[in-house]
Structure formats: C-alpha cells, structure tokens
Amino acid sequence: MASRTRRQGAAHGAPDGSPRRRLPMRLLLPMLLLVALVAMLMLRGYVHSEILADHRVQPEASTDKVPEKIIDGGPVIDTRSGRTTSLNVPDHRMVLTFDDGPDPTWTPKVLDVLKKHHAHAVFFVTGTMTSRYPGLVRRMVAEGHEVGLHTFNHPDLSYQSKKRIDWELSQSQLALAGAAGIRSSIFRPPYSSFADAMDNKSWPVTRYIGTKGYITVVNNTDSEDWRKPGVREIVRNATPKGGKGAIVLMHDSGGDRHQTVQALDTFLPRMQKQGYEFDNLTEALDAPSASTPVTGAELWKGKAWIFLVGASDGITGAMVVGLSVIGSLVIGRFVLMLVLSGAHARRVRRKDFSWGPPVTEPVTVLVPAYNEAKCIENTVRSLMASEHPVEVIVIDDGSGDGTARIVEAMGLPNVRVVRQLNAGKPAALNRGLANASHDIIVMMDGDTVFEPATVRELVQPFGDPRVGAVAGNAKVGNRDTLIGAWQHIEYVMGFNLDRRMYNLLRCMPTIPGAVGAFRRSALERVGGMSDDTLAEDTDITMAMHRDGWRVVYAEKARAWTEAPESVQQLWSQRYRWSYGTMQAIWKHRRAIVEKGPSGRFGRVGLPLVSLFMVLAPLLAPLIDIFLLYGVVFGPTEKTILAWLGVLMLQAVCAAYAFTLDRERLTPLISMPLQQILYRQLMYVVLLQSWITALTGGRLRWQKLRRSGQVATPGGVPTQRRRVAHEERESIR
Structure with missing residues (x-):
C-alpha cells in the first residue's frame, strides 16, 4: 500500500505543450556528490601515482645527428631562437642540482644543510611532487635557491610526442605557479646524463624544448647517490678535479636519501675550504635569473590547482578512514x-x-x-x-x-x-x-x-x-x-x-x-x-x-x-x-x-x-x-x-x-x-x-x-x- 497524496497543480510545460521533466535536486545532489568524490580520488591518484610515467630507460640511439659542439660541450645547452650553444660552469664554482623532489622527508633535511653552510643549489622538481608539497617549493625560493622543471610525471621524453612534451611542461609550470608564484626557464629531462650522452632520440627533444624558451641543463659530475654507495663514495664522486667548475647531480627524493644528506654535510665545508662557491646556475654563469614572477589569471589557475590537489589529499584521507570504518x-x-x-x-x-x-x-x-x-x-x-x-x-x-x-x-x-x-x-x-x-x-x-x-x-x-x-x-x-x-x-x-x-x-x-x-x-x-x-x-x-x-x-x-x-x-x-x-x-x-x-x-x-x-x-x-x-x-x-x-x-x-x-x-x-x-x-x-x-x-x-x-x-x-x-x- 502506498501514498495517497496527489501532486497538486500542473507542471510547467515545454514550448510544444509537453510536460518538461526536470531532474529533482535531491536526486541531482547525490549524483554530483558521488561524481565529486570520484573526481577528487582520481585527482589524488593522478598526482600521487606515476600512471603516466615511463620508467623504461630506452636503449641508446646513434649520435650522427647531434652537433659535435654539443657532444663535446658543456652541461648547459641553449637551443633558444635557433641557437646551438653550450656552456660550462667557471672554475671553482659548483652548482649542486637535486632531482625528483620535493620530498617531505629528505628535501627539508637537504635545505637545512644548505642553509647551515650558506650554499645555494638548483632543485629540478616534478609537477606531481610540487603539487603535493607546495610549501617546500616556496621555501626553496625564499631561501634563494633556483627551481627548474623535471617534467610532471617523469617520463622519458625521447619517446613521447610533442603534444605530450607540451603537456608535461605546461602542467609543471601550472604547479610551480600555484606553489611559488613563479615560472622557470631551466629544464632537465628525466634520465638525462652528460652532454656526450646526447643521441638522435634526445637531441630533437632538446631542440624542441629550446623553441619553447627553455635552457636544458644536464650534468658533468654524477654523485651516483641514487646507488647508495656510502657517504665517502658520494663525496668522492661529486668532487671535480683540478678546481674545475661542475654541475653535480644529486637527488632529494625517490627513496632513502640519508646518505646524500650526510654527504652534503661533509662535502660542502670541504669544498668551500678549497675555494669553491656553491651558487645557483644563473649566479654561476652570471646570467639573468631563470625565474620570473607569475601574475593574473595564470597565477590564480596555479593556486586553484594547488588547492584542488590539497583538497583531494584531505578528502582522500577522510575516505581512507571511512573505508576502514x-x-x-x-x-x-x-x-x-x-x-x-x-x-x-x-x-x-x-x-x-x-x-x-x-x-x-x-x-x-x-x-x-x-x-x-x-x-x-x-x-x-x-x-x-x-x-x-x-x-x-x-x-x-x-x-x-x-x-x-x-x-x-x-x-x-x-x-x-x-x-x-x-x-x-x-x-x-x-x-x-x-x-x-x-x-x-x-x-x-x-x-x-x-x-x-x-x-x-x-x-x-x-x-x-x-x-x-x-x-x-x-x-x-x-x-x-x-x-x-x-x-x-x-x-x-x-x-x-x-x-x-x-x-x-x-x-x-x-x-x-x-x-x-x-x-x-x-x-x-x-x-x-x-x-x-x-x-x-x-x-x-x-x-x-x-x-x-x-x-x-x-x-x-x-x-x-x-x-x-x-x-x-x-x-x-x-x-x-x-x-x-x-x-x-x-x-x-x-x-x-x-x-x-x-x-x-x-x-x-x-x-x-x-x-x-x-x-x-x-x-x-x-x-x-x-x-x-x-x-x-x-x-x-x-x-x-x-x-x-x-x-x-x-x-x-x-x-x-x-x-x-x-x-x-x-x-x-x-x-x-x-x-x-x-x-x-x-x-x-x-x-x-x-x-x-x-x-x-x-x-x-x-x-x-x-x-x-x-x-x-x-x-x-x-x-x-x-x-x-x-x-x-x-x-x-
């Protein structure tokens, strides 16, 4: 047995005279709520997982299409406005670079050591980690460090389309704008190495990146800290010979980096005693800053992105508690x-x-x-x-x-x-x-x-x-x-x-x-x-x-x-x-x-x-x-x-x-x-x-x-x- 209440009054009709059926608000709201929860969870998964990442380091290709001056040149490669030049860091200057961060555990420790020894560095951050930990990026900028792009999802760009490359860059800049209100013009491709490792697959990407206004930065000194060989070995690998300048590759994310932190605390004062200065890249090269402020709609888009990522983390955390319940x-x-x-x-x-x-x-x-x-x-x-x-x-x-x-x-x-x-x-x-x-x-x-x-x-x-x-x-x-x-x-x-x-x-x-x-x-x-x-x-x-x-x-x-x-x-x-x-x-x-x-x-x-x-x-x-x-x-x-x-x-x-x-x-x-x-x-x-x-x-x-x-x-x-x-x- 069911109701007895009849609907009073005629519904408003459509222009053709037929009744217009509208979705009731009490039906629409739960549907929208479920869609919103799923969207928040998908956003959280998008920035936390590496679904679009490509961890398969592809086999090396031939190098016959790469200019000799690039292969024999320095770790800073400039292909903007049709240029094909490279630069080396001057002697007794060192640029420490940290990839794959920011990490909530290890990046603060790295920043603490750098601050302790009055050193600057360059952090090549991924868009996903920047979106999740914007406060660390703001700290990097506030303490005088330089921030560069390391793509959004860490794919091997040598095997990606131009559309995917553009997307990686734009998403990374969006996250950077929301986190620190800046835009960066320096870029390091994932899985990159020395300049002489450039081949016919990576060189076209470097040239294309240049047409977008970016300087590509590789390295000429690899600490190999990712191998976790021990503090002494990391210090030895990171030390340049003969007082030459160097761009040193390190990592502040991607696993346990306690050896990196300990090595820095030893490496910095030792090299400073030898007359080395630890500068940003543009400071070392006496070039204009790689970071420019972001204003207007671009800034608010970035802030909205960071807010949504933070909201997705909070909502997902509550959902995890709910799932346990x-x-x-x-x-x-x-x-x-x-x-x-x-x-x-x-x-x-x-x-x-x-x-x-x-x-x-x-x-x-x-x-x-x-x-x-x-x-x-x-x-x-x-x-x-x-x-x-x-x-x-x-x-x-x-x-x-x-x-x-x-x-x-x-x-x-x-x-x-x-x-x-x-x-x-x-x-x-x-x-x-x-x-x-x-x-x-x-x-x-x-x-x-x-x-x-x-x-x-x-x-x-x-x-x-x-x-x-x-x-x-x-x-x-x-x-x-x-x-x-x-x-x-x-x-x-x-x-x-x-x-x-x-x-x-x-x-x-x-x-x-x-x-x-x-x-x-x-x-x-x-x-x-x-x-x-x-x-x-x-x-x-x-x-x-x-x-x-x-x-x-x-x-x-x-x-x-x-x-x-x-x-x-x-x-x-x-x-x-x-x-x-x-x-x-x-x-x-x-x-x-x-x-x-x-x-x-x-x-x-x-x-x-x-x-x-x-x-x-x-x-x-x-x-x-x-x-x-x-x-x-x-x-x-x-x-x-x-x-x-x-x-x-x-x-x-x-x-x-x-x-x-x-x-x-x-x-x-x-x-x-x-x-x-x-x-x-x-x-x-x-x-x-x-x-x-x-x-x-x-x-x-x-x-x-x-x-x-x-x-x-x-x-x-x-x-x-x-x-x-x-x-x-x-x-x-």
Missing part, C-alpha cells in the same frame, strides 16, 4: 549475522522448543488497500486457505480502481470491507484496528499472499506473554526477472538473516509491513500506528521495544510479496524506506538514555540499526570507489583480488542465509552483477535520503504499480487464472 562494520556485521543467525536457527528448530501454550484462538487480519485491484483477490483467497481461523478486514483507503467492489463481489465468509476516504496506510490500519474483533492482529499488504500455515506460524510466539509483536518471513514472489532476483538475494540475506540476529539480541528494528502480527493491547498502549514517519512499520516496532515488549521473528511464517519490477519503482520504494528509517531513528533517539528492560533497544538496537542500516550503507560506496582507484592507479591485481575477497565473503554469507531459509542457491549466480549495478543504485538512493533529511525536505508516499502475478509456491495468480478463463470462454 566500513570495512570493520561489514566484517563485524557478517560475523555477527553468521554466528547469531545460526544460533537462532538451532534454537527455534530444536524439537523441544516452544514459545508457550499453542495459540488457537481466531485472529484478525488487516489488509490496507489502495488501488490494489490487480492483487487483492489473490491476497484474500490466500487468507481464506489459512489453517488458522481468521477474520479478514480489507480497509479500502479511497481506491479509485474498484478494489472494494472486487472483495465484496467475492462473497466470502469472515471477510469484511471497511471504506474510508484516502488518509494513508497508518490511518487505514488504525481504522481496521478499531473494527477488529480479536486480540491478536495480523497486518499484511494488499499485494501479498500468505501460505496456508503462515497465520498459524505467525501467531504462535504470542504463547509467550512477553511477546508484543512478531515479524514474519517476507519473500519476493516475482523473482523471475534480474531485478527480482537481486531483491530476492537482498530479502533473504539482508533482511531475514538480520532478523535472526536481531531476534537473538532482542532488538528487532522492523516488523515488515508485508507480514507482521501484534497484540492488540500492545498496539493500543503505544497509541496505534503513527504517521509521524514514512516507515510506520519501523516506527511501531521501535515503540513496542520502548514500551517493554519483546519482538521476535517467526521464520516459518512465509509471505510472498510483489517486489518492484522497474528501477524507477525500486528507487521510489527504497528512497521511502531509507528516509523513513532515518525518521524513525530520530523520533526514538531518546531510547538511548532510557533505563530498564525497555532501554535495551536504545543501548543495543538503536546503535546497531544506525551503524548497519544508515552509516554502513552510506560509507559502502567507498569500497567500489577505491576499487576503481586501484584498477586505474594500481596495484591492479591486488585491488581486484581484494574486491573478489569481499565478494566471496558476501557470497558465503548469502549462501548460508539461503541454506537457513531452505532456498535454492541458483539466484546467487547473479550476485557479482548485483554488487556492480544494484548496490550502486542503493548507494545513490541512501545518499538522496541523507540529503533530503539534512535539507529538511519532505518526501511523500508513492504508489507502486502492481501486476498481480504473485502467488504462493504451486499456486496460480488470480490475474493469470482470469486470463486463462477468458481464453477458454473465447474458444467455446
């Missing part, structure tokens, strides 16, 4: 469900188990119905086949499709129809309660059918005078479609397995509207059904707990309900469920501080429901978002294996639930696809519910379209019987 919740919930649901099944299936004296007195079954013409005959006939004496009251809540007339035309004993103006499901149930003749009230939906034993099994727990309400076992009847099969898995695993667990913990959160039973006195004590929330079944269950009643689960009380058959209907139903559950939790929040037996639900049930039904589903998308992240940025194989491990854990839990419910395992074949598609839909639905709740939006009931094709196992739906009868009559 959801991982713990998922594993904890699975362990609880497996252990407690098994204990519940063993308990209620013992031969000597009994709720108390058998319950044999007649009960009243309330069937609220709103436009259930396609289903209501199936529902009523299933009740007439009950093994337990029943009084059936169909409350027609202002139906416009003749639902009441169909029931009246059936002329069945002990079946009454109560009509009322459209007022909603809670009002219809309360109206039925006022007309009930018996002390035990069974409630069901107008699209549900009971097995002959359902009512009998459902009311037996009332043999225990402490029991105020009983939850039945709701089954998906139309499970022959893919969406139906997915909901069938969800019902058996997510709902019924949960109910076993909550039953043992004595904090059942929901009596399903499709199949539930109540003591009339208990209902009256809590004020009957309430329309304060959109989840009246959860609301009344929580009220029962707070009033001190026990709420239990009857596994054999099976009811077959018609699940939504389209994505739109499923969305509407789950949106209402999620939002209504949040409303019920908020309404009964004071249960947390209540004492005595009635406070058990507040101490145990409410926190568990909040964690497992609200928080966990809200954080669950992180599993799939990080799956996407791992597949794109690596490690791909480990990520896929981890996801398969989670899927296997869910499959084991689902198989156990199906076994407990004595269901065939065949539908579980579709479970991997359910995890990829169906679960994502549920994520967005819950996000939409959260946004609705946080923004104070109001959600109305929505009537789901029914086909009337659901029947008990072995039964034939009334709709199908009617069609078959009409076919036989036409043949006659």
Whole structure:
C-alpha cells in the first residue's frame, strides 16, 4: 500500500505543450556528490601515482645527428631562437642540482644543510611532487635557491610526442605557479646524463624544448647517490678535479636519501675550504635569473590547482578512514549475522522448543488497500486457505480502481470491507484496528499472499506473554526477472538473516509491513500506528521495544510479496524506506538514555540499526570507489583480488542465509552483477535520503504499480487464472 497524496497543480510545460521533466535536486545532489568524490580520488591518484610515467630507460640511439659542439660541450645547452650553444660552469664554482623532489622527508633535511653552510643549489622538481608539497617549493625560493622543471610525471621524453612534451611542461609550470608564484626557464629531462650522452632520440627533444624558451641543463659530475654507495663514495664522486667548475647531480627524493644528506654535510665545508662557491646556475654563469614572477589569471589557475590537489589529499584521507570504518562494520556485521543467525536457527528448530501454550484462538487480519485491484483477490483467497481461523478486514483507503467492489463481489465468509476516504496506510490500519474483533492482529499488504500455515506460524510466539509483536518471513514472489532476483538475494540475506540476529539480541528494528502480527493491547498502549514517519512499520516496532515488549521473528511464517519490477519503482520504494528509517531513528533517539528492560533497544538496537542500516550503507560506496582507484592507479591485481575477497565473503554469507531459509542457491549466480549495478543504485538512493533529511525536505508516499502475478509456491495468480478463463470462454 502506498501514498495517497496527489501532486497538486500542473507542471510547467515545454514550448510544444509537453510536460518538461526536470531532474529533482535531491536526486541531482547525490549524483554530483558521488561524481565529486570520484573526481577528487582520481585527482589524488593522478598526482600521487606515476600512471603516466615511463620508467623504461630506452636503449641508446646513434649520435650522427647531434652537433659535435654539443657532444663535446658543456652541461648547459641553449637551443633558444635557433641557437646551438653550450656552456660550462667557471672554475671553482659548483652548482649542486637535486632531482625528483620535493620530498617531505629528505628535501627539508637537504635545505637545512644548505642553509647551515650558506650554499645555494638548483632543485629540478616534478609537477606531481610540487603539487603535493607546495610549501617546500616556496621555501626553496625564499631561501634563494633556483627551481627548474623535471617534467610532471617523469617520463622519458625521447619517446613521447610533442603534444605530450607540451603537456608535461605546461602542467609543471601550472604547479610551480600555484606553489611559488613563479615560472622557470631551466629544464632537465628525466634520465638525462652528460652532454656526450646526447643521441638522435634526445637531441630533437632538446631542440624542441629550446623553441619553447627553455635552457636544458644536464650534468658533468654524477654523485651516483641514487646507488647508495656510502657517504665517502658520494663525496668522492661529486668532487671535480683540478678546481674545475661542475654541475653535480644529486637527488632529494625517490627513496632513502640519508646518505646524500650526510654527504652534503661533509662535502660542502670541504669544498668551500678549497675555494669553491656553491651558487645557483644563473649566479654561476652570471646570467639573468631563470625565474620570473607569475601574475593574473595564470597565477590564480596555479593556486586553484594547488588547492584542488590539497583538497583531494584531505578528502582522500577522510575516505581512507571511512573505508576502514566500513570495512570493520561489514566484517563485524557478517560475523555477527553468521554466528547469531545460526544460533537462532538451532534454537527455534530444536524439537523441544516452544514459545508457550499453542495459540488457537481466531485472529484478525488487516489488509490496507489502495488501488490494489490487480492483487487483492489473490491476497484474500490466500487468507481464506489459512489453517488458522481468521477474520479478514480489507480497509479500502479511497481506491479509485474498484478494489472494494472486487472483495465484496467475492462473497466470502469472515471477510469484511471497511471504506474510508484516502488518509494513508497508518490511518487505514488504525481504522481496521478499531473494527477488529480479536486480540491478536495480523497486518499484511494488499499485494501479498500468505501460505496456508503462515497465520498459524505467525501467531504462535504470542504463547509467550512477553511477546508484543512478531515479524514474519517476507519473500519476493516475482523473482523471475534480474531485478527480482537481486531483491530476492537482498530479502533473504539482508533482511531475514538480520532478523535472526536481531531476534537473538532482542532488538528487532522492523516488523515488515508485508507480514507482521501484534497484540492488540500492545498496539493500543503505544497509541496505534503513527504517521509521524514514512516507515510506520519501523516506527511501531521501535515503540513496542520502548514500551517493554519483546519482538521476535517467526521464520516459518512465509509471505510472498510483489517486489518492484522497474528501477524507477525500486528507487521510489527504497528512497521511502531509507528516509523513513532515518525518521524513525530520530523520533526514538531518546531510547538511548532510557533505563530498564525497555532501554535495551536504545543501548543495543538503536546503535546497531544506525551503524548497519544508515552509516554502513552510506560509507559502502567507498569500497567500489577505491576499487576503481586501484584498477586505474594500481596495484591492479591486488585491488581486484581484494574486491573478489569481499565478494566471496558476501557470497558465503548469502549462501548460508539461503541454506537457513531452505532456498535454492541458483539466484546467487547473479550476485557479482548485483554488487556492480544494484548496490550502486542503493548507494545513490541512501545518499538522496541523507540529503533530503539534512535539507529538511519532505518526501511523500508513492504508489507502486502492481501486476498481480504473485502467488504462493504451486499456486496460480488470480490475474493469470482470469486470463486463462477468458481464453477458454473465447474458444467455446
């Protein structure tokens, strides 16, 4: 049974007169939020991983196209404006260069040593590291060091297109502008060496770089600190001979650089005593500064880039914490469900188990119905086949499709129809309660059918005078479609397995509207059904707990309900469920501080429901978002294996639930696809519910379209019987 509120007023139409459909803001916002989270994670992966890097140092090519004066020249190569010249650093001047940084651990230590010995250096930074640690680049500039480009992702440019080279340069300059507000004109290609190592692959890149206004800087003294040969060996390798000038290659990133730091502390004072000066490149060459200030739009673009990278790091850090939380919740919930649901099944299936004296007195079954013409005959006939004496009251809540007339035309004993103006499901149930003749009230939906034993099994727990309400076992009847099969898995695993667990913990959160039973006195004590929330079944269950009643689960009380058959209907139903559950939790929040037996639900049930039904589903998308992240940025194989491990854990839990419910395992074949598609839909639905709740939006009931094709196992739906009868009559 669903809403009754009709939309007032006509929607604004399109120019052609057709209604204009707009995406609701509460649907648009969760979609945008998910897209934003994925974008932040992708940005983080982009600047943290080296997905575009090329660590394959390519084999050397021939050198016949490289000018001799370049091969025999110095480490500073200038090909700007058609020039082909090279320069050496003057004697007794040394330019220390550090590649691959800035690194948050080693770059500050290198800067500290340089500052200690009043030395300057050149840092060839990558765009990715500059984006992540802009403060270190600002410190370099503030302390008088020079900053050069070392590409963005550290690829071997000798094997890249001009478009990729342009991109590497522009992205690096963007990061540098955002970090320090400057632009640099010096460049060092990754994997470069001495000038005499220039070949036919690297020389065209050097010439092209020159046309973009850059001076290429290689080196003529390699400390080989990347090999970690020891402090003494690094100092020896970095020392030029005969007082000659040198450009020394070192590294402040890319691994453990403690040997480099220690070597610097020895190397600098030793060489200064020999008369060496440690200058920037342009200082050593007496040339204009390689850095120029950036202003205007370029500066603000750079700052925006740095801000977004920082935001992506912060958001990703929070997401990692969230992933840890959801991982713990998922594993904890699975362990609880497996252990407690098994204990519940063993308990209620013992031969000597009994709720108390058998319950044999007649009960009243309330069937609220709103436009259930396609289903209501199936529902009523299933009740007439009950093994337990029943009084059936169909409350027609202002139906416009003749639902009441169909029931009246059936002329069945002990079946009454109560009509009322459209007022909603809670009002219809309360109206039925006022007309009930018996002390035990069974409630069901107008699209549900009971097995002959359902009512009998459902009311037996009332043999225990402490029991105020009983939850039945709701089954998906139309499970022959893919969406139906997915909901069938969800019902058996997510709902019924949960109910076993909550039953043992004595904090059942929901009596399903499709199949539930109540003591009339208990209902009256809590004020009957309430329309304060959109989840009246959860609301009344929580009220029962707070009033001190026990709420239990009857596994054999099976009811077959018609699940939504389209994505739109499923969305509407789950949106209402999620939002209504949040409303019920908020309404009964004071249960947390209540004492005595009635406070058990507040101490145990409410926190568990909040964690497992609200928080966990809200954080669950992180599993799939990080799956996407791992597949794109690596490690791909480990990520896929981890996801398969989670899927296997869910499959084991689902198989156990199906076994407990004595269901065939065949539908579980579709479970991997359910995890990829169906679960994502549920994520967005819950996000939409959260946004609705946080923004104070109001959600109305929505009537789901029914086909009337659901029947008990072995039964034939009334709709199908009617069609078959009409076919036989036409043949006659």
